[in-house]
Amino acid sequence: TQLLEQSPQFLSIQEGENLTVYCNSSSVFSSLQWYRQEPGEGPVLLVTVVTGGEVKKLKRLTFQFGDARKDSSLHITAAQPGDTGLYLCAGSLTSGTYKYIFGTGTRLKVLA
Amino acid sequence: SQTIHQWPATLVQPVGSPLSLECTVEGTSNPNLYWYRQAAGRGLQLLFYSVGIGQISSEVPQNLSASRPQDRQFILSSKKLLLSDSGFYLCAWSANEQFFGPGTRLTVL
Numbered sequence: 001t002q003l004l005e006q007s008p009q010f011l012s013i014q015e016g017e018n019l020t021v022y023c024n025s026s027s028v029f030s031s032l033q034w035y036r037q038e039p040g041e042g043p044v045l046l047v048t049v050v051t052g053g054e055v056k057k058l059k060r061l062t063f064q065f066g067d068a069r070k071d072s073s074l075h076i077t078a079a080q081p082g083d084t085g086l087y088l089c090a091g092s093l094t095s096g097t098y099k100y101i102f103g104t105g106t107r108l109k110v111l112a
Numbered sequence: 113s114q115t116i117h118q119w120p121a122t123l124v125q126p127v128g129s130p131l132s133l134e135c136t137v138e139g140t141s142n143p144n145l146y147w148y149r150q151a152a153g154r155g156l157q158l159l160f161y162s163v164g165i166g167q168i169s170s171e172v173p174q175n176l177s178a179s180r181p182q183d184r185q186f187i188l189s190s191k192k193l194l195l196s197d198s199g200f201y202l203c204a205w206s207a208n209e210q211f212f213g214p215g216t217r218l219t220v221l
Contacts, residue, residue: 042212
């Protein structure tokens with residue numbers, strides 16, 4: 001069974017602080033995606049990383065794919081209340097099964 | 113651009129009643145289609161996925177079924193709902209990346 005473990009599960013921080021969310025697996029992924037989800041809505045795709053060691057930036061968000069393509073991290077600089085939400089990572093397996101394995105999610109709350 | 117629609121947005125059904133949730137995708141051809149269920153504030157559980165018309169793969173044994181009668185239409189059904197079927201149901205499509213619909217909140221009473 002393929003698993004994607006996210007940590008931490010919950011995070012409550014003050015506006016302006018930095019944070020990092022981790023996504024780890026023993027499986028190798030051909031690509032990995034990060035989503036943010038608001039309550040009652042579908043997840044919204046933030047970024048896709050495909051190359052081992054790849055780093056992508058989206059304004060204050062920095063995403064990194066591990067060299068072995070088994071893990072990823074999301075770093076937020078100077079968090080704002082608008083960053084509040086559920087963050088999900090999802091990996092696409094290399095076996096060509098068209099399935100995505102989702103992480104357990106990190107619920108972030110940024111306090112003003 | 114591609115868009116994905118789900119309906120209804122919310123649904124309240126009695127135990128033992130049938131279910132039909134519909135998902136349609138616009139702006140793409142031959143997408144891979146998915147049904148997920150999400151417990152409150154948690155990750156997604158893959159229920160079914162389809163790589164083509166009439167091709168359905170089931171991931172979790174349950175009283176739910178899925179069908180793909182047209183290239184861009186995916187339907188989730190049940191003949192008799194259980195209390196445990198309550199949840200947030202998400203449809204998604206993918207080519208190289210996966211995109212989600214707005215979801216359906218199902219409450220079984």
